[in-house]
Amino acid sequence: xxxxxxxxxxxxxxxxxxxxxxxxxxxxxxxxxxxxxxxxxxxxxxxxxxxxxxxxxxxxxxxxxxxxxxxxxxxxxxxxxxxxxxxxxxxxxxxxxxxxxxxxxxxxxxxxxxxxxxxxxxxxxxxxxxxxxxxxxxxxxxxxxxxxxxxxxxxxxxxxxxxxxxxxxxxxxxxxxxxxxxxxxxxxxxxxxxxxxxxxxxxxxxxxxxxxxxxxxxxxxxxxxxxxxxxxxxxxxxxxxxxxxxxxxxxxxxxxxxxxxxxxxxxxxxxxxxxxxxxxxxxxxxxxxxxxxxxxxxxxxxxxxxxxxxxxxxxxxxxxxxxxxxxxxxxxxxxxxxxxxxxxxxxxxxxxxxxxxxxxxxxxxxxxxxxxxxxxxxxxxxxxxxxxxxxxxxxxxxxxxxxxxxxxxxxxxxxxxxxxxxxxxxxxxxxxxxxxxxxxxxxxxxxxxxxxxxxxxxxxxxxxxxxxxxxxxxxxxxxxxxxxxxxxxxxxxxxxxxxx
Numbered sequence: 273x274x275x276x277x278x279x280x281x282x283x284x285x286x287x288x289x290x291x292x293x294x295x296x297x298x299x300x301x302x303x304x305x306x307x308x309x310x311x312x313x314x315x316x317x318x319x320x321x322x323x324x325x326x327x328x329x330x331x332x333x334x335x336x337x338x339x340x341x342x343x344x345x346x347x348x349x350x351x352x353x354x355x356x357x358x359x360x361x362x363x364x365x366x367x368x369x370x371x372x373x374x375x376x377x378x379x380x381x382x383x384x385x386x387x388x389x390x391x392x393x394x395x396x397x398x399x400x401x402x403x404x405x406x407x408x409x410x411x412x413x414x415x416x417x418x419x420x421x422x423x424x425x426x427x428x429x430x431x432x433x434x435x436x437x438x439x440x441x442x443x444x445x446x447x448x449x450x451x452x453x454x455x456x457x458x459x460x461x462x463x464x465x466x467x468x469x470x471x472x473x474x475x476x477x478x479x480x481x482x483x484x485x486x487x488x489x490x491x492x493x494x495x496x497x498x499x500x501x502x503x504x505x506x507x508x509x510x511x512x513x514x515x516x517x518x519x520x521x522x523x524x525x526x527x528x529x530x531x532x533x534x535x536x537x538x539x540x541x542x543x544x545x546x547x548x549x550x551x552x553x554x555x556x557x558x559x560x561x562x563x564x565x566x567x568x569x570x571x572x573x574x575x576x577x578x579x580x581x582x583x584x585x586x587x588x589x590x591x592x593x594x595x596x597x598x599x600x601x602x603x604x605x606x607x608x609x610x611x612x613x614x615x616x617x618x619x620x621x622x623x624x625x626x627x628x629x630x631x632x633x634x635x636x637x638x639x640x641x642x643x644x645x646x647x648x649x650x651x652x653x654x655x656x657x658x659x660x661x662x663x664x665x666x667x668x669x670x671x672x673x674x675x676x677x678x679x680x681x682x683x684x685x686x687x688x689x690x691x692x693x694x695x696x697x698x699x700x701x702x703x704x705x706x707x708x709x710x711x712x713x714x715x716x717x718x719x720x721x722x723x724x725x726x727x728x729x730x731x732x733x734x735x736x737x738x739x740x741x742x743x744x745x746x747x748x749x750x751x752x753x754x755x756x757x758x759x760x761x762x763x764x765x766x767x768x769x770x771x772x
Contacts, residue, residue: 301731303530317653317691323493352387435474440626445557464624483582489574496542541692554580586740592650628741631726633733645753646703654689694721696732
């Protein structure tokens with residue numbers, strides 16, 4: 273197929289996908305039905321508040337270690353031994369010789385026995401300005417189900433999504449489903465990387481589409497204890513007819529659904545289940561994770577083994593290792609573009625180094641022109657006095673015609689939504705400005721507690737990304753970088769709100 277014909281077929285799909293990504297708001301984040309009407313500010317939280325207190329687990333019996341089908345993390349070190357060579361270490365670690373030399377300040381390929389070499393992460397390779405590892409002529413990945421997992425999973429789509437995610441072309445939660453959004457992302461990869469076929473690149477680069485992970489006792493520092501189960505009402509005895517006019521029995525409530533008062537009284541807005549923790553760690557939709565692990569218990573205990581997508585994991589326990597934002601030297605220029613309020617594209621010296629989906633936290637919020645990226649706030653928490661975001665309306669008295677403002681219950685002391693992965697603004701907040709000197713805007717770039725629904729539920733904040741994507745983006749965006757707004761499709765009509 274010629275490139276021109278490919279463009280003519282794909283452009284209508286791209287416009288459709290862009291319109292879809294802008295999202296149609298259908299509800300409010302659970303627990304925030306009243307809170308979305310109040311003014312909120314972002315502040316940082318103490319580092320020692322990051323993580324719940326969990327009891328020390330008893331010593332585990334000796335068991336064979338989990339052997340994943342591929343390395344779960346790309347970051348490690350290597351001690352040089354007799355017979356080692358840089359090219360051999362590079363092949364073993366999945367990096368290039370140039371990347372290892374740059375990460376260790378080596379001027380030649382000479383190494384000595386006993387040297388400790390740092391194996392750079394993918395993000396560090398990008399920050400060094402080095403190209404990603406070229407596709408390896410290794411055996412192609414198996415686009416088939418591991419034993420006993422995911423019989424109805426589209427393994428070919430999953431393979432490409434895993435590959436694109438490892439290249440920092442994120443589709444949001446990996447779900448193994450083809451569609452306009454998936455086709456758009458594949459097209460962007462082919463456009464920016466000059467690839468003939470993203471599927472061929474994926475098969476050449478990824479040996480195994482899944483990996484393994486064992487849930488650790490220390491992971492429960494970030495997982496809230498389960499709520500008490502709310503049982504369904506007892507059904508009427510057989511043979512009895514309900515009384516005419518009687519109220520129907522109440523429906524069972526979801527015990528995991530957040531409640532605002534519980535959120536403000538929690539020490540940390542942690543993950544609500546091990547499933548949610550594992551899904552975010554491996555960048556996937558929870559439904560896909562359950563399909564890959566049909567035999568895992570509904571409430572998995574420590575040492576449960578999971579089949580997971582073979583991505584570089586989002587390690588929340590290491591998310592804030594300094595420096596949070598890069599400090600680039602002369603000759604390195606980072607710019608960012610937000611297109612259609614649906615995706616963030618980050619460029620280093622005019623070369624794309626990351627594409628991530630975004631969504632507005634409330635309808636109609638968008639920007640225009642050129643903004644600036646400022647500092648990042650790790651572990652953000654939200655504070656409010658319950659002041660109304662919009663001024664109270666004047667209500668006319670029927671008899672006198674006099675106007676009186678509606679009452680608003682402003683608090684005397686601040687109220688906080690604590691930090692955590694389920695804070696409405698996620699794990700990191702990046703301040704934005706549109707003036708020089710910069711005046712910090714009340715809506716930044718941040719994470720979310722609803723990764724699979726961030727385009728359809730309104731909430732608190734500004735421009736949302738998944739927690740694993742904001743964790744990658746913040747390490748690519750230095751303070752002072754330019755942020756450009758671009759519109760390629762006509763926006764849907766919305767209620768007027770303050771715009772950039």
